[in-house]
Amino acid sequence: MTKMHTLTPSTETSTDLDDLARLLTPDGERIPDRQLDPWISDLDTDAMRGLYRDMAIARRLDIEGVALQRQGQLGLWAPAQGQEAVQVGTARACRDDDFLFPSYRELGVQLVRGAKPADFILAWRGEMHSTYNPYELSLATPQIIIGAQALHAAGYAMGIQRDGGDQVAVAYFGDGATSQGDVNEAMVFSSSFQAPMVFVCSNNQWAISEPVTVQAKFPIAGRAPGFGIPSLRVDGNDVLACLAAMRWATDHARSGKGPAFIEAVTYRMGPHTTSDDPTRYRNAEQVAAWRERDPITRLEAHLRAQDAFDDAFAAEVESDADEFTAGMRAAALGAVTRPPIEVLDDVYAEPHSGIAEQRERFASYLSGFADEEAQR
Amino acid sequence: MSELLTMGKALNAGLRRALADDDKVIVMGEDIGRLGGVFRITDGLIDEFGAPRIIDTPLAESGIMGTAVGLAFRGFRPVVEIQFDGFVYPAFDQIVCQVAKLHYRTRGNVTMPITVRIPWAGGVGAAEHHSESPEAYFVHTSGLRVVAVSNPQDAYMMLRQAIACDDPVVFFEPKRLYHTKDEVDLGADIADAAPMGLARVVRAGTDVTLLAYGAQVATALDAATAADDEGTSIEVIDLRSISPVDYPTVTASVRKTGRVVVTHEAAREAGVGAELIASITEKCFHYLEAAPERVTGHDIPYPPAKLEKHHLPDLDRILDAVDRVLERPNSLSGVES
Ligand SMILES: Cc1ncc(C[n+]2csc(CCOP(=O)(O)OP(=O)(O)O)c2C)c(N)n1
Numbered sequence: 001m002t003k004m005h006t007l008t009p010s011t012e013t014s015t016d017l018d019d020l021a022r023l024l025t026p027d028g029e030r031i032p033d034r035q036l037d038p039w040i041s042d043l044d045t046d047a048m049r050g051l052y053r054d055m056a057i058a059r060r061l062d063i064e065g066v067a068l069q070r071q072g073q074l075g076l077w078a079p080a081q082g083q084e085a086v087q088v089g090t091a092r093a094c095r096d097d098d099f100l101f102p103s104y105r106e107l108g109v110q111l112v113r114g115a116k117p118a119d120f121i122l123a124w125r126g127e128m129h130s131t132y133n134p135y136e137l138s139l140a141t142p143q144i145i146i147g148a149q150a151l152h153a154a155g156y157a158m159g160i161q162r163d164g165g166d167q168v169a170v171a172y173f174g175d176g177a178t179s180q181g182d183v184n185e186a187m188v189f190s191s192s193f194q195a196p197m198v199f200v201c202s203n204n205q206w207a208i209s210e211p212v213t214v215q216a217k218f219p220i221a222g223r224a225p226g227f228g229i230p231s232l233r234v235d236g237n238d239v240l241a242c243l244a245a246m247r248w249a250t251d252h253a254r255s256g257k258g259p260a261f262i263e264a265v266t267y268r269m270g271p272h273t274t275s276d277d278p279t280r281y282r283n284a285e286q287v288a289a290w291r292e293r294d295p296i297t298r299l300e301a302h303l304r305a306q307d308a309f310d311d312a313f314a315a316e317v318e319s320d321a322d323e324f325t326a327g328m329r330a331a332a333l334g335a336v337t338r339p340p341i342e343v344l345d346d347v348y349a350e351p352h353s354g355i356a357e358q359r360e361r362f363a364s365y366l367s368g369f370a371d372e373e374a375q376r
Numbered sequence: 377m378s379e380l381l382t383m384g385k386a387l388n389a390g391l392r393r394a395l396a397d398d399d400k401v402i403v404m405g406e407d408i409g410r411l412g413g414v415f416r417i418t419d420g421l422i423d424e425f426g427a428p429r430i431i432d433t434p435l436a437e438s439g440i441m442g443t444a445v446g447l448a449f450r451g452f453r454p455v456v457e458i459q460f461d462g463f464v465y466p467a468f469d470q471i472v473c474q475v476a477k478l479h480y481r482t483r484g485n486v487t488m489p490i491t492v493r494i495p496w497a498g499g500v501g502a503a504e505h506h507s508e509s510p511e512a513y514f515v516h517t518s519g520l521r522v523v524a525v526s527n528p529q530d531a532y533m534m535l536r537q538a539i540a541c542d543d544p545v546v547f548f549e550p551k552r553l554y555h556t557k558d559e560v561d562l563g564a565d566i567a568d569a570a571p572m573g574l575a576r577v578v579r580a581g582t583d584v585t586l587l588a589y590g591a592q593v594a595t596a597l598d599a600a601t602a603a604d605d606e607g608t609s610i611e612v613i614d615l616r617s618i619s620p621v622d623y624p625t626v627t628a629s630v631r632k633t634g635r636v637v638v639t640h641e642a643a644r645e646a647g648v649g650a651e652l653i654a655s656i657t658e659k660c661f662h663y664l665e666a667a668p669e670r671v672t673g674h675d676i677p678y679p680p681a682k683l684e685k686h687h688l689p690d691l692d693r694i695l696d697a698v699d700r701v702l703e704r705p706n707s708l709s710g711v712e713s
Contacts, residue, residue, distance in 0.1 A: 099449070129481040140449070141481055145473050151439055152474070155446020162402070162428050162452070169446070182470075185439030192434055346484040347518055349542035353573065354620035355518075 009218040020265055022235035023244065026293045028301025036234075039244035039251075045308035051092060051239050052303060053317050055084035055296050058108040060321035061120055064328050065107075069274045073332040074124040080107045082237070082269035085295030086202050088112055089242025090170075090262070093250055098168045099156050101140045101149035105202070106172050113139040117327030127335055147173055147180030150199065154186040157195035157259070168253045170198045176207025178223065179215045187227035187259070194258035198249040199224065201261070202236060204268035209281040224261035236266030237295040267293070340366055377563040384554040386528035387417045387493075389562055390535035391455065395425050398453065401539055404431040404440060405457030405493075414459055415495055415554055437463055441470035441492070445478070448488045455491045455539055462505030464494055468513070475544045476519030491538045492546045496524070497591060497641050499552040499688055501681040508678055509642035514546045515619045515651065522619040523572050524548040526593040528558040530616065537572040545572075550591035575622035577629065581611035584698050585629040587638045587652060589615040592689065596639055599694040608698060618648050626652075627659050634665035635701040639689045644672040669697040 023033055023040070062080050069077040080087065087108025094100065102109050110119065119131045123142070130141035143149040153171035160167050177183050178201060190197045201220055205212050216223070221233035232248065234241045242264055249260035267290040271278045303309035344359045381389065394401050403418055403425075409432035412419030422430040433440045437458065444454035458464045464471075471492065478486050498507030514522045521543050525531045531549065538545035570576070578593060579600050588596035593614045600610035611629050615621060630636055636656055638649040649670040656668060671689040679687050699705070 101446075128483060130483065130485075133485040134449075134482060135485065141478075145469065148442060148470065148474055151442025151470065152446040152449060154439075155443030155448075156450045157446070158431075158443060159447045159450025159452050163450070181436075181466075182438055182442055185434070185436040185442065188434045188436060189439050189443050346480050346482075348521075349479055349484070349487045349489075352521070352543075352620055353622070357623075 009222065017265060020233055020235040021241055021245065022238045023240040024238045024298050024302055026237075026298055028298050028305060030240075030302060033241070035232075036241055036244035036248070039247040040240055043240070043243070045303065045306060048240075048299065048303060049308060049313060051088055051243070052296070052299050052309075053320065054088040054092070054108065054112055055239060055299065056317045057321045057324055058084045058088060058111050059296060060325050061111070061117075061328060062107055064325035065120060065124070066270070066274060068121060068329065068332050069124070074121055075126050076124055077274045078105045078272070079268070079270035079274070080105050082267050082290065082294070083202055083204055084108050085239035085299075086200070086236040086242045086264035086266050089239040090172075090200050090246040090264070093243050093246030094170060095167065095250075097138055098170060098250065099138045099140070099153075100170045100172065101153040101156070102142050102172045103146075103149065103174060103177070104142045104144055105174070106142065109172060110139065110142070113137045115139075117324055118331035121328050121332050122335060125332060125335060127337060147177040147182040149173065150177070150183045150186035151189070153197050154190040154195055157190060157197035157253075158193055160196055161193070166254055168196045168198055168250045170200060170250075172200045172202065174207060175201060175203040175205070175212045175215055175220060176210065177201070178220050184227075187224060187229055187261075190259040191228040194256070196253040196256070197259040198246070198253050199229070199259065199261040200246070201263045203263050203265050204236075205266075206268055206272065206278075206282070208272045208276065209278075219263065221261060221263035229259050229261050231261035231263065233263045233265065236264030237293045237298065239295055239299055266295075378559050378561050380557055381528050381532075381560045382555050382557050383525070383528045383531045383549070384415060384417055386532040386560045387535055387549060388419055388421075389560070390532045391418060391421060392424065393562075394455070394536050394539040395421065395429060397536075398540075399429075400451060401453045401455060402429045402431060402447065403455045403457070404433050404444065406433060406435055406440075406459050408432060408457050413457055415551065417493070417495075417549075418457065437465075437467035438470050441467035441475065444490050445470060445474050445488065448490055449486060453489045453491075453539060455493060458492060458494045460502075460506045461494050461496045461508040461510055464492075464510060467492075471514070471520070471544075471546075472517050476517045479543070480519060487542045488544045489539075489542050490544045491535070491541075492544070493535075494546065494548050495551045495554075496548040497550050497552070498678060498684050499591060499641075501684070504678070504680075507684065509640065509673065511546075511548060511618060511640075512642055512647050515648055519544065520619065521545045521573075521617065522548070523617045524550070524590040525616070526550070526553070526590055526614050528556070528560045532560050532562070533564060533566060533569045534572045534616070536566050537569065540566060541572075548590060552591050553594075573617040573620055573622060575616055575625040576614045577611060577625065578614045579610070579612040581609040581633070583609045583633055584611070584635040584637060584701055585626070585633045586610050586612045586694070586698070587615060587626065587636065588612065589618055589640065589648075592639050592641060595689065595691060596694065599691045599698070602691060603695060603698055608702065610698065621652065621655070623655065623659060626656065630656055630660045631663045634663055636664070636668040637671060637694065637697045637701055638668065639671040639694055639697075641673050641688055643675045644670055645675050647672055666701045666703055669701050671697045
């Protein structure tokens with residue numbers, strides 16, 4: 001190695017959007033990439049159609065989520081439109097027993113892991129904090145505290161090491177999260193212990209209203225090597241590149257070489273949440289430019305060029321998406337709020353006298369309404 | 377197998393026993409490996425159990441707590457050492473938002489059997505940030521259990537109970553007691569021990585109930601001895617657990633004595649004493665002969681070491697409060713409150 005008395009970043013922009021590893025151009029043309037190609041050499045058109053299907057359903061369920069929120073069925077929704085490729089591509093690269101720690105925006109990841117329609121709306125509706133058992137999907141409850149889950153993945157990966165397992169733990173987070181101590185501490189821990197973990201940063205350019213340049217003055221993928229972690233900066237709207245990168249990363253982690261980091265450069269097409277007004281902070285041209293890079297039409301163009309996309313397939317995907325979103329709507333409209341006493345459930349795993357006393361009082365208070373209820 | 381041990385050695389023995397009993401137990405923290413921790417509580421564990429189970433972590437408290445969460449997710453039972461009380465704050469977010477809430481958030485599917493050991497409180501002439509009493513922050517957080525030990529036998533047993541508990545436990549170790557010695561029954565089984573949630577009447581009395589925990593228990597006992605010389609009979613209760621509090625034991629005593637004094641080193645405002653007195657007032661209002669009293673640290677940042685004796689409740693301040701609940705004139709009579 002040459003002497004390193006100074007380390008100066010060779011580029012100052014954190015948003016150089018064309019210097020990315022990619023396998024599909026925005027027009028869907030397959031281009032070679034020496035590093036990524038080997039990781040998807042097995043991918044046939046059927047597999048690609050599967051990726052398309054997942055992304056199309058993810059988008060539809062996202063649209064449905066926004067609609068349900070607008071109709072007053074959900075308190076809030078965090079749209080993921082435009083980010084389907086990074087979510088689906090990376091999650092599809094994981095094994096079923098790899099344990100994933102997502103943020104609140106990882107709809108595509110939840111979908112790939114087998115979440116049911118109700119799982120997408122009951123938490124946003126405020127019925128419960130989480131619906132599925134994390135151990136059944138090998139998927140933690142979506143994290144709201146920015147960046148906290150990166151440490152959970154690092155710790156889980158340390159646990160895998162101690163069990164002699166060959167799984168990988170994965171942390172998903174946004175560009176804003178890379179400013180948090182927890183994400184940086186997770187890089188220190190996983191690197192120091194060579195834990196089998198993958199960091200997936202969906203750089204969607206915005207943390208609510210703050211552009212990525214407020215969080216980083218150098219491409220985010222460039223940060224990981226400083227922690228001793230190899231990284232890849234890929235086109236997050238190219239599902240093939242995301243899949244290939246994640247296969248590289250999980251293989252690296254699984255084979256005992258320690259953590260790996262992926263920065264997927266993408267764009268959040270909608271608002272941060274349904275409470276946000278992005279017209280206050282970003283311009284229409286930027287959004288329009290990103291619309292040209294849409295991950296779903298990109299893969300469709302690629303499949304069409306190979307005669308692997310016809311009306312029958314499109315109709316089939318459409319009908320699957322209809323069915324899924326009808327399930328979401330039904331779950332929202334049919335949701336039955338749990339009985340009031342359950343608000344005191346599961347605070348502790350073992351009996352706790354303080355909660356027991358409050359439960360007793362609350363139950364007796366509630367029983368005062370029993371007559372009223374009976375009369376209704 | 378009773379042995380005369382310091383509290384530090386009793387804690388070390390408790391850790392060793394927990395590690396031997398359950399291979400899912402792992403110990404993690406700063407300097408806890410080769411050094412054995414700055415207080416040597418983890419002394420020798422790395423030789424016996426090896427580095428995979430005794431983890432010298434990077435110097436990052438949120439990192440330690442957050443990775444403990446991930447390890448618990450994976451089925452381990454992490455025992456985390458926070459080097460000093462004042463350094464738990466960087467880990468506070470992970471404790472409050474993650475450790476305390478994951479069981480509730482996942483509707484019981486995920487348990488967080490994490491023990492957070494904190495060398496705690498003042499009286500040892502330490503530097504700034506090394507003498508804090510942050511217990512009220514944790515007591516206020518649902519989902520956590522909070523205990524404080526006052527003697528070597530409890531240190532040995534309650535630490536094992538905390539580690540075996542499926543809930544997260546914040547475990548306070550008064551550092552000024554690390555070197556106090558007492559008999560410890562090393563053969564004891566946790567199944568036979570008093571549950572860690574139970575309070576203990578450490579001295580019976582009839583006139584005043586004096587509630588304390590941690591190192592204050594010894595001060596409370598000294599006060600009771602001094603009061604006895606003047607003909608006042610004080611019942612001293614070591615709370616042991618400050619979340620949940622063992623109210624049956626506390627209220628039985630208050631109903632008998634009709635008078636209560638609470639003492640702790642932590643500041644007064646919204647402290648554990650305030651909670652105890654509010655609950656006692658609700659539960660025993662008609663039994664109270666006088667307004668309950670708190671003897672606490674002042675509402676100040678922890679003072680410099682040379683002044684800490686003016687901050688920590690001592691025997692005389694406790695006796696002053698005892699006089700007030702007995703409605704006897706004393707040195708502070710006449711002070712408007
Ligand atoms: C610790 C913390 N601080 C602030 C917030 C409020 N908040 C929610 S999302 C968000 C922006 C996150 O941006 P990024 O990490 O880029 O993820 P994205 O939402 O863009 O997917 C903020 C500030 C939070 N949830 N947690």
